Amino acid sequence: MTLSLWGTPDKWHYTSLGGVEDLREAIIHADLSPVQLSRMPSVGTLALAEFGGLGFSTGAIGGKINISGPLSADCITLGTGLYFPPGCRQWQHDVETGSLAIFMPGDVHDALYVAGAMYAAVTLSFERLEQVAADLEVSINIRKLGGSGIYGGRLAPGLFARMQHLFQEVHTSGRPSGDAAGALLFGLVTHFGTAPAITSSPSCPPIYGSVLSRAREYIHEHASESMSVADIAKAAGTSPRTLHRAFRTLLDETHIPMSTRCAWPACGRISSATPRQKTAWRRSRTVGA
Structure with a gap:
């Protein structure tokens, strides 16, 4: 699926990580606090794009990294783990490949990534989310889902496999595509439109x-x-x-x-x-x- 309904990217920003500091904007427009926890140098890639009121972020992580901080003060972020090897955590809860999460405005993101992790996320306002949902003929009310947290269910296997392939190409070729962003947006909005149950909320001992x-x-x-x-x-x-x-x-x-x-x-x-x-x-x- 392409983004023909909502426009096309004016410009993608692709970054090859030169150090853990590059992960401060692991999500577009965020100002996060990354801490490197492995002996290996921080390597990997980030790709960010913004157009039509939609912000897209994807990262491939090549080390053990803790990243914390709010993703956005006034927008909601929907995300998924394209590849989450054992050891990845969100809000101190174990997450795995295919895990889905919602990050509400102002809420703190607290993730532990290990080498090989890859994520993708879309950030948008509540109003823009409702517009996109209407375009897809999906009824969605994020405010009533349960807030920030990890949610149950998984994307359709065929769609998720396509997303993995498209975003893998993003990180290997350095040429992010509208197809990858479109598949992500379609998959996340339609999934959360089914009102899945929240399985883990931000918490820790x-x-x-x-x-x-x-x-x-x-x-x-x-x-x-x-x-x-x-x-x-x-x-x-x-x-x-x-x-x-x-x-x-x-x-x-x-x-x-x-x-x-x-x-x-x-x-x-x-x-x-x-x-x-x-x-x-x-x-x-x-x-x-």
């Missing part, structure tokens, strides 16, 4: 959740400064032991990130290394494995 939130805020505010685990734990109002438990429980991570670039000091250097240096580093990791 109350103690660990608040500890992680305060720790992450401190790390971002002091990203350019030297800090220790004890400093982060003190800012989070807890002990180093509890801080480690929070990261292990919620992010499946045993190391505490000392910056927004990476959980290990050496990774900051790797993220800005030359291609030759990165190749040598990868080979050293393979030999030592």
